[in-house]
Amino acid sequence: MSIQARSLTADPQRADVGRLRLPGDPGSRLTDSRGAGRVGRVLSAALLAAWFVVPLVPLALWAFADRWSFPAVLPSVWGTDGLESAIAQGAVPAFWRSLALGLVVAAIATPLGAAAARALTMGMVPWPRAVGLVLLAPIALPPFAAVMGLNVVLLRAYVPPLAGLVLVLVVIALPYTTFAMRVAYAAHDIGFEEEARTLGASPWTVLWRVHIPLVAPALARAAFLAFLVGWSDYIVTVIIGGGTVVSLPLVIASSAAGIGNDSAVAILSLTAILPPLALLLLLGLAGRRGAASRRSRPDPDPIDPRTARSRLHEPGAAR
Amino acid sequence: MSLAPLPGRTVRAGRPGLRGTLLVLPAVVPALFVLGGGIGAAVAQSLGLLPLIGPVRLSLDAYTAQAGALPVSIAVSLGIATASTAIAAVVGFAAALVIVSGRWGGRIVAIISAATVTVPHLVGAAAIGLLLADSGLLPRLLGIDADAWPRLVGGPWWVAVVAEYAWKESAFVALVVAGTLATRVASFDETAALLGAGRLKRLRFVMVPLCLPALVVSSAIVFVYTLGSYEVAWLLGRSYPEPLPVMALRLFDSITLTARPEAAAVAVVTTAISLAVVALAFLALRRTALWR
Numbered sequence: 001m002s003i004q005a006r007s008l009t010a011d012p013q014r015a016d017v018g019r020l021r022l023p024g025d026p027g028s029r030l031t032d033s034r035g036a037g038r039v040g041r042v043l044s045a046a047l048l049a050a051w052f053v054v055p056l057v058p059l060a061l062w063a064f065a066d067r068w069s070f071p072a073v074l075p076s077v078w079g080t081d082g083l084e085s086a087i088a089q090g091a092v093p094a095f096w097r098s099l100a101l102g103l104v105v106a107a108i109a110t111p112l113g114a115a116a117a118r119a120l121t122m123g124m125v126p127w128p129r130a131v132g133l134v135l136l137a138p139i140a141l142p143p144f145a146a147v148m149g150l151n152v153v154l155l156r157a158y159v160p161p162l163a164g165l166v167l168v169l170v171v172i173a174l175p176y177t178t179f180a181m182r183v184a185y186a187a188h189d190i191g192f193e194e195e196a197r198t199l200g201a202s203p204w205t206v207l208w209r210v211h212i213p214l215v216a217p218a219l220a221r222a223a224f225l226a227f228l229v230g231w232s233d234y235i236v237t238v239i240i241g242g243g244t245v246v247s248l249p250l251v252i253a254s255s256a257a258g259i260g261n262d263s264a265v266a267i268l269s270l271t272a273i274l275p276p277l278a279l280l281l282l283l284g285l286a287g288r289r290g291a292a293s294r295r296s297r298p299d300p301d302p303i304d305p306r307t308a309r310s311r312l313h314e315p316g317a318a319r
Numbered sequence: 320m321s322l323a324p325l326p327g328r329t330v331r332a333g334r335p336g337l338r339g340t341l342l343v344l345p346a347v348v349p350a351l352f353v354l355g356g357g358i359g360a361a362v363a364q365s366l367g368l369l370p371l372i373g374p375v376r377l378s379l380d381a382y383t384a385q386a387g388a389l390p391v392s393i394a395v396s397l398g399i400a401t402a403s404t405a406i407a408a409v410v411g412f413a414a415a416l417v418i419v420s421g422r423w424g425g426r427i428v429a430i431i432s433a434a435t436v437t438v439p440h441l442v443g444a445a446a447i448g449l450l451l452a453d454s455g456l457l458p459r460l461l462g463i464d465a466d467a468w469p470r471l472v473g474g475p476w477w478v479a480v481v482a483e484y485a486w487k488e489s490a491f492v493a494l495v496v497a498g499t500l501a502t503r504v505a506s507f508d509e510t511a512a513l514l515g516a517g518r519l520k521r522l523r524f525v526m527v528p529l530c531l532p533a534l535v536v537s538s539a540i541v542f543v544y545t546l547g548s549y550e551v552a553w554l555l556g557r558s559y560p561e562p563l564p565v566m567a568l569r570l571f572d573s574i575t576l577t578a579r580p581e582a583a584a585v586a587v588v589t590t591a592i593s594l595a596v597v598a599l600a601f602l603a604l605r606r607t608a609l610w611r
Contacts, residue, residue, distance in 0.1 A: 037518065041417070045424030048414045052431045055486055056438070058449035058456040073459050116346040124339025131343050134350050139540060140597045142547020144564050145586035146354055148571055149361030152369055171353040174346055232439030235549045235564075239571070249441045249550075256445045256554055266449065269442040276437035 056273075062266035082263025089251055091268055098231055098248040099275065105169045105230030106223040112170070113177025113222055114215070120178075121185035139175040143168075147239045154240065165240045169233055173226035180225060184218030217287055224279055231276060248272050358590060364583035371576055381580035382588075388566065389588065396562040397592070399477050399552065400545040403484035408538045410485065411492025412530060416522075418497040419504050429497065435490035440483070444551040447483040448472055472555050479555040484548075488541040495537040496530050504529060531607045539600030543593045563589045 062068070063082055065075030113135075119125045120132060138146075147168055154164040196210045197203075212219070234249040241247075252268045255261055363369045367378045382389075418429045438446075450456050451471040458468040471478040504526070511525045549564040556562065561569065563585055570582035 041420065041422070042424055044413065045417045045422075045428055048410070048417055048428050049424075049431055051410065051486070052428075052435045052490060055443065055446045055450055055483075059442075059446050061456065062449055070454050070465060071459065071462070112346040112349075116343040119339040119342035122339070124335060125343050126335040126340065128335075131347055134347055134354075135343075137354055138350065140543055140593060141354065141358070142543070142564065142586070142589045142593055144547060144549055144567060145361055145590045146357030148357075148567065148582060148586050149359065149364060150353060150357035152360050152364060153356045167349055168353055171350050174350055178346065228437060232441070234439075234441050235568075239568075249439060252441055252445060253550060253554070256441075256448065262449060265445050269445050272439055272442050273437070277434055280433060280437055 059266045059269050059273075062262050063270055065263050065266075068262075082261075082267045085261055085264035086255075086267040086271070089255055089264060089268070090246065091248070091251060091271060094246055094248045094251045095271060097245065098272075101166070101169070101233075101237075101245075101247055102227040102229075102231035104166055105173055106226040108166070109170045109173035109177045109226040109229075110219060110223040113174055113226075114181045114219060116174075117178050117181030118185050121182055121188075122190070135178045136175045138172050143172060144235050144239065147236050151239055161241050161244050165237060165245060168236050168240055169230050170226075172233075172236070173229040176225035176229070177222040180218055180222040181215070184215050188215060217290060220283055220286065224276075224283055227279065228276060232272070358587075361583045361586045361590070364580050365587050367580055371579060380577075381584040384577065384581050385566075385570075385584070388560070389585065391560040392563050392566045392585070393588065393592070395477070395560050396546055396564075396589070399480055399484070399562060400542050402477075402481045403488060403545045404538050404542040406481070406485035407488035407492050407541050408534060410489035411537070412496060412534060414489065414493035415496035415500060415530065416526060418493060419500045428493075432490035432493045435487060436494060438487065440487060440548065441550045441554070443483050443487050444554040447479050447486070448555055451479045451482065473557045475557070477552075477556060480552050483551050483555060484541075484545045488545070492534070492537045492541065496533045499533040500526075500529060528607070532604060535600055535603050535607065539597055542596055546593055546596070547589055 061075060064078050064080065066079035066081045067077040068075040116131070116135060120128055125131050150164070150168065154161075159167075192214060193206050193210050196206045201209070232249060233247070234253060237245055237247050237250060248268070248271065252265065252272060255268055256265045360369060365381045367376050367380065370376075414428055414432055418425045418432070448455070453465040453468040453470070453472075455472075458465065469478075471482075473479075507525050507529065508521055511521050516524065547564055549568055552562045553565050553568075556565065567582045567585035567589070570578040570585065573582075
């Protein structure tokens, strides 16, 4: 194979992976596909996008279909029968219950996972491998098995169903929050906190003004994953809740198990999809804004520990 | 937090001690209680040590009572989990390759697969049902009559169940593999290309070895999840033979008093299979080139 001059990049900054490349940009990577390879790449991307999107299409069509008899490709009568039926099945209180459950699980599992991840990353824990395994174990065990056994224990200890449910969901969420925070703390520079302490900040001030702001994006990611656990759980709510906690998935299940209420199922399903999607969008936008503000800050804020530290590291700066 | 500015005393060089223990205990204690208590109670119940009524008697009755149905359920569960994991791993790997290619197509696939991960499995099951059932969207689009359409939902081959797991979990595999690839793949791939490696050789000798650890870990998680998940098989499957979780929950809800220990026995069997699969995945991980 021949190496063409235009395929070598002179400026290492241009070799960014995620940057959008436009035709006419100087330099083109050797790994870029051309001709038939390029067509194949675009085609495979389109196929994969279809694979992920197509299963959700019937939901969108059924949601506002009042009548859709069999051979028709599109609904024959549009309307809001499904919406009314979903509300009659208790969708609204179930929505709030599920939202509260997700938020409570996130509010508990995120700080627990963050504290454990910090201690594990900083090497402050005796038997770190065993502790790490215990915190990852819930992902490797079938939840229904643990919950069936635990049901007996909780009943004999007179733990109210709601408390037991939150406890189990928090434990199921812990692997996600711990893992997300371990990744974050592995890249976290403890020096910022040390310098704030050196400059006279109290431990609480350091925690709220330096430590938490620095790991905030990871905390948001961890909280999002924990929210998903509480929001989408079905089997734990059925077994531990014993029918006293009717969350959105329970309403969807009883509706989907019946026959003939397809439009109600579609409305309920869309209701269950939208809140996590909105949170994901918020997370993405916040991450993008954070990255943008870090890149384009003309005048470094002297109080910002990030710039303060980088100044200390400038050649000639006294430490 | 006492980060006193004494020389040589930094948290990075933190030693195991009371502070660290206190920081992990609030997470470790509930985890140990739920896992240890739950699995322990399930084992005790399945051996007749926690009867709802009657004397405590150590026996294997709960395991032998379902001797006929249990092997069939194990086979069905393993089959569904294997098929779902295989499809999810292949599609997820392909999606990860497209995502790290970094073009706009890759970015769209990344966004869509991230959105797919957030969809609850129960909703996925309802959607797949509306797509693949004999009155679903797919036979309508293809113009096939309901009688001529194969029984994908509730049929003998569990097609709809496998399709739902493969769909949702391929998005999970894609995100995990793309996440581990994104940091280092560009330089390795470019170097291999510069040294004259073609497309297939780069896939075989660069991409696959780089992806393998993440692929093994995420596939093991998918397999164990599929094995222990209830709602999809319950909604889209058939009533006999049953996968393990469906069988366990039917026995659990049964009004017969001997059924609870039998449900616990099914739960213990499922747990044992899950642990065996995780152990196998660890062994496979040790054999990959990148394992330290």
